[in-house]
Amino acid sequence: MNAAQREEFFRRLAEINPKPVTELNYSSPFELLVAVTLSAQSTDVGVNKATDRLFKVANTPEAILALGEEGLKQHIRTLGLFNSKAKNIIAACQMLIEKHGGQVPETRAELEALPGVGRKTANVVLNTAFGQATMAVDTHIFRVSNRTGLAPGKTPLAVERALLKRVPEAYLLDAHHWLILHGRYTCRARNPKCAECPVVDLCRWRQKKKYLAQAEPPSP
Template sequence: MNKEKRQEIFERLRAHNPNPTTELEYNSTFELLIAVILSAQATDVGVNKATRKLYPVANTPEAIYALGEDGLKEYIKTIGLFNSKAKNVISCCKDLIEKHNSVIPDNRKDLEALAGVGRKTANVVLNTAFRQPAMAVDTHIFRVSNRTKIAPGKNVRQVEEKLLKFVPKEFLLDAHHWLILHGRYTCLARKPRCGSCIIEDLCEFKDKTSD
């Protein structure tokens, strides 16, 4: 795909949704971090249901740490992998309190050193909370990048690096949100809704549908 096509694709995505953001609900960087940790292999809808009950009770590292693993599990037990997530979140809160004065780090190295925080989670926090040009490639973004040929790659890291290289600079801060929403609601895994797609004529996917 050439740069003119990429430019036009992101211009249309921006025109359609000028201020994209995550569908996770949060009111602080800490709440965002915990929500992203909980969202691994779970839906944003499911995470939001849990955090709507959790955050009014505990929404700081100290408050969640005070709940302990068993206490936290009561709030997140509807989310997949809740046992391991509870362990990670409690460990993460402990690290934040002891090593960072309960302040969320704004750099990759310190974020990825926290329990439960891998590269993708760090990228979401860096991009969404700190407005840094990071690209969190999940299954939706991986699929859209490969299908459209915006940034094809054999693995998540390849796609991440190509997106950072090929997405026009003016769109880098919001590209993650546009692509994830496009994959979630239009470029669906089983059957993309090509007939309803605002970038269908620019997309280089060969097996387009009429939906």
């Protein structure tokens, strides 16, 4: 896409959803950090069910640390990889208390130093909790960026850098959420809803004609 097309791409997504938000439930930066950590290989719906139980009992580093690893597992055992997630969250809580006064840090380097926190998780927290213009490239954003021609790249980091360079500045803060939601509900991995896509005319995906044709009503 050229600059004018990218501008129009995000203008339309913003018109449909002016104030996009994460579908993870949270009420503090720490709750968001835990929720995003738990979301690996799990759905947002599943994570929200687990955190709804967990956060009623413990929603601070101190409280979760008091639960202990085994106690934490009881609240998140419905999620994939819950053993390793519990271990990392407990270790992260210990580090938050010892090095950050129990507060979630606002820099990428400090976030990525926490056990279980990679670049994507750090970007989500920086963007959603602290309002920084970062781009957390998950499978949805990676697919949409490559499929549409918005910001092609062979790796998540390459796509992240391309998006930060190409997304119009006025839309950069919320672009992360627009792209995730677009990939989750419209530009799906299987059976994308091209006929319902608000940016289909801007999309460079060669296979879109196939899905548009499938949505056309049969001839009388």
